[in-house]
Amino acid sequence: MKYRSAFDIIGPVMIGPSSSHTAGAARIGRVARTLFEKQPKKAIISLYGSFAKTYRGHGTDVAVVGGILDFDTDDERIPTSLTIAEEAGMEVTFIIEDTVMDHPNTVKICLFDESKELELVGISIGGGTIEITELNTFKLKLSGENPAILVVHNDVYGIISSVSTVLANHEINIGHMEVSRKEKGQMALMVIEVDQKIKSDVMKEIESLENVSQVIRMVE
Amino acid sequence: MFRNVTELVELAESKNVKIAEIMILQEMEFSSLSREQVIEKMDRNLTVMEQAVERGLKGVQSVTGLTGGDAVLLQNYIKTGKALGGNLLLDAVSKAVATNEVNAAMGVICATPTAGSAGVVPGTLFAVKEKLHPTRAEMIDFLFTSAAFGFVVANNASISGAAGGCQAEVGSASGMAAAAIVELAGGTPSQAAEAMAITLKNMLGLVCDPVAGLVEVPCVKRNAMGASNAITAADMALAGITSRIPCDEVIDAMYKIGLTMPVALRETAEGGLAATPTGRRLAKEIFGSYK
Numbered sequence: 216m217k218y219r220s221a222f223d224i225i226g227p228v229m230i231g232p233s234s235s236h237t238a239g240a241a242r243i244g245r246v247a248r249t250l251f252e253k254q255p256k257k258a259i260i261s262l263y264g265s266f267a268k269t270y271r272g273h274g275t276d277v278a279v280v281g282g283i284l285d286f287d288t289d290d291e292r293i294p295t296s297l298t299i300a301e302e303a304g305m306e307v308t309f310i311i312e313d314t315v316m317d318h319p320n321t322v323k324i325c326l327f328d329e330s331k332e333l334e335l336v337g338i339s340i341g342g343g344t345i346e347i348t349e350l351n352t353f354k355l356k357l358s359g360e361n362p363a364i365l366v367v368h369n370d371v372y373g374i375i376s377s378v379s380t381v382l383a384n385h386e387i388n389i390g391h392m393e394v395s396r397k398e399k400g401q402m403a404l405m406v407i408e409v410d411q412k413i414k415s416d417v418m419k420e421i422e423s424l425e426n427v428s429q430v431i432r433m434v435e
Numbered sequence: 436m437f438r439n440v441t442e443l444v445e446l447a448e449s450k451n452v453k454i455a456e457i458m459i460l461q462e463m464e465f466s467s468l469s470r471e472q473v474i475e476k477m478d479r480n481l482t483v484m485e486q487a488v489e490r491g492l493k494g495v496q497s498v499t500g501l502t503g504g505d506a507v508l509l510q511n512y513i514k515t516g517k518a519l520g521g522n523l524l525l526d527a528v529s530k531a532v533a534t535n536e537v538n539a540a541m542g543v544i545c546a547t548p549t550a551g552s553a554g555v556v557p558g559t560l561f562a563v564k565e566k567l568h569p570t571r572a573e574m575i576d577f578l579f580t581s582a583a584f585g586f587v588v589a590n591n592a593s594i595s596g597a598a599g600g601c602q603a604e605v606g607s608a609s610g611m612a613a614a615a616i617v618e619l620a621g622g623t624p625s626q627a628a629e630a631m632a633i634t635l636k637n638m639l640g641l642v643c644d645p646v647a648g649l650v651e652v653p654c655v656k657r658n659a660m661g662a663s664n665a666i667t668a669a670d671m672a673l674a675g676i677t678s679r680i681p682c683d684e685v686i687d688a689m690y691k692i693g694l695t696m697p698v699a700l701r702e703t704a705e706g707g708l709a710a711t712p713t714g715r716r717l718a719k720e721i722f723g724s725y726k
Contacts, residue, residue, distance in 0.1 A: 216436075216590050221462045222476060224548045224585035224594075224611075225556075225578050228483045231538030232650035234546035234553075235595050265597035268703040269648030271722060274541065294541050319597040319701065341595025341603070342548045410467070 217340060220360075227343045229288040235320050236266065236273030239339025241293060244282020246347055246359040247324040247335045250431055254305060255326035255333075258283050261310040264319035266339075270309075279322060280307055288343065323349075353395045353404040359433065361390060363408040366421060367429040370396045370403040377424050378405060385417050402428075436461060440587050440628050440682040447624040454614070454624050455576035458583040477575045483545040484534070484557035491533025495540045499721050502651040503540060506533035523562050524666055531558025531662035532655055539651045547578075548585040548594040551601075551650045552608035554658035556581050559612040559665050560619075569619055580618045581611040584631050591683070592690030596643035597702040599693025601657060606638035606689065609661035609668075616669035632678035632685045634668040639685075640692055642700035644707025647718035653708055 218224065229238040248254070260279050262270050270276050274294065281296035284303070292299060300307050318338040326333045336349035347357040350365065357363060368374050375394065382389060388410045396403035413432060422430045437443040437457065447454045462473045492510060496503035509529035512518060518525050531554035538544045538553050547556040560577050563569075569577070585594065588607045593599035613630035622630075638661070646652040678685065699706030708714050 216438075218586055218589040219465050221458050221473075221579060221582035221586065222480075224582040224589060225477065225480055226545055226547075228480060228543065228545050229550060231541050231544050231550050231553075234548075234550040235597060237550065238546060265702045268705065269645065272645065272648030272704070273650060289543055291543070319698075320595070339595075341593055341598060342589065343546050343550075344589075 218342070218344060223342060223344050227288045229343060230291065230293045233273040234343040235339040235341050236269065236275045237278040237293070238288040238343035239320065239345050240266070240275045240278040240322060241282040241286065241288050242343065242345045242359060243322055243335075243337030243339065243347070244279040244324065245285060245287070246337065246345070246433070247326055247333065248283045248285050249433055250335065250350070250365070251326045251331065251333045252431070253328070254285070254303065255283065256304070256328040257306045257326070259308045259310065259325040261312050261323040263312045263314060263316045263321040263323075266320050266322055267311045276309060279324065283324070283326070350404065353397065355393055355395050355404065355406050357406055357408075357433070361408045362410075362412045363406060363433040364413055364418065364421070365431040365433070366405040366407065366427055368403055368405065369426040369428070370400050371426050374424070374426050375405065378407070378421055378427070381417065381420050381424070382407070382409070387411065387413060387417070437583075437587070439591060440584070440631065440686070443583055443587065444624045444628050453576060453580065453618055454583050454627060455579035455618065458579040458586070474575055477578050478571070480545045481574060481578060483543060484547070485561070487534045487537045487542065487544045488530050488557055488561055490542060491537045492529070495536050495542065497536070497539040497651055498541065499647070499649060499651065501539075501646070501649065501717065502655045503536050505655065506530070506536055520663075523566055524663055526565065527559045527562035527662040527666055528659045530561045531555050531658040534558060535655045535658040539649070539655060547581065548589060548607055548611065549596070549604045551596060551654050552604040552658060552661065555605065555608035555661040555665060556612045556615070558658065558662040559616055563616055563619060567619060573619060577615045577619050580615040580627065584614045584627075585611045588686055588689075592686050593693055599690065600641055600696050600701050601643040602638050602641040602689055603693055604643065605657045605661040606635050606641055609638060609665045610635040612662065612665035613668040613672070616665060617672050620669065620673055622673050626672045628682045629677050630668045630672035632680065632682035633671055633676070634664050635685050635689060636678060636680065637664055637668070639689055642696065642707050643702040644700055644709045645702065645704055646709050646714040647721050648704035648709070649721070652717075
């Protein structure tokens with residue numbers, strides 16, 4: 216079931232004109248911002264399919280940038296987000312792609328500053344509901360709706376159980392979990408959706424585990 | 436959890452409750468929120484809908500100037516007493532238009548199920564309200580019933596114009612509204628499903644061909660027709676008329692039509708009305724050398 220809540224259907228409250236092209240795009244931008252953990256200096260936004268064809272008329276451009284500026288779907292600053300980004304010193308580039316993707320509403324967002332880079336691919340599946348399908352070239356499936364943590368780790372045996380043990384010790388229930396790796400034995404990514412927000416001390420505990428290199432929190 | 440309309444109707448009938456109640460219970464289970472919290476959340480969406488209709492009825496204009504002001508024209512026309520269609524029907528149409536004009540003007544709306552189709556459910560609700568005088572709780576139930584039917588379409592077909600054409604947006608919205616009107620008017624869960632089926636059947640094949648890629652032409656007027664379609668189908672179902680094709684099969688047909696629809700007619704602004712000489716001229720005027 217792609218849609219699970221009544222509020223996926225009646226909602227979101229948003230700035231018009233398009234739930235998939237405006238609200239969905241803003242949500243994908245905001246997930247990228249959340250994962251980047253701060254406002255980037257530079258954003259390269261690649262639009263595919265229907266996003267590429269109609270982005271200006273649907274406000275997809277201002278919505279993605281609004282999301283990267285951490286605006287919610289009903290933030291009345293969305294229509295002027297490009298100016299706000301410029302004033303805030305964030306360089307924005309749009310690339311209109313011809314490539315046909317699996318989903319007609321696809322966007323790739325690359326965020327940078329001096330110390331960090333992030334690449335995320337998201338799709339807007341309709342009515343403002345989104346899925347994140349790729350993070351730093353790792354395939355994944357993340358709705359962005361539930362609190363979640365992303366654990367970058369080495370693909371070795373026992374690592375999944377070490378991470379889940381930490382969560383169990385803190386009485387945190389796992390709602391959904393996925394493990395993705397590019398090559399056997401190499402770097403891998405765990406996506407863990409949980410029922411409540413994860414506190415910083417728990418994050419630190421996971422990060423200190425052997426073979427874990429990074430833990431990122433998705434804030435709701 | 437219900438997966439299709441058949442299961443939804445069976446659940447409501449076996450528990451002898453409204454469809455709205457089934458959606459509320461499922462939402463409580465999914466979100467771990469209390470009944471009060473779930474109701475409160477929907478109450479806020481209802482308020483946003485009320486404000487959007489109110490704003491649209493005062494008259495708005497989109498940035499491009501392509502849409503706006505039609506809701507006012509219709510309200511003035513109703514007041515002349517010369518309207519051929521029933522007042523309730525035209526009131527619903529004007530309120531659907533009002534909401535979608537606000538959407539086109541980048542105002543705040545509640546996507547129902549999408550922004551491009553956000554006018555139909557509130558438009559019909561606020562018009563029917565004048566006749567049936569529902570309580571606030573019943574109006575909130577109207578939205579939960581709409582949600583239940585939209586939930587089935589979203590999970591078994593699509594509510595996205597880019598994926599399934601306008602039948603997936605305004606078509607879904609109209610079916611959702613028709614079912615909710617039936618329930619508010621005292622119809623049974625199966626009558627609500629019949630209304631959904633009748634409405635959606637009449638919107639099958641509807642393409643998504645926005646002029647200049649904007650959510651304006653023909654979106655605003657399609658919301659108008661969606662609202663009138665919903666009210667007509669609701670009356671038909673309440674009269675005891677059934678759909679020969681069951682609701683779930685209609686939804687499935689809609690999904691399959693969407694899959695076979697050419698890309699030019701799925702929100703790419705490359706076909707249909709967008710590709711007419713006037714459509715192309717408007718696009719050029721609005722975006723200059725861009726398109």
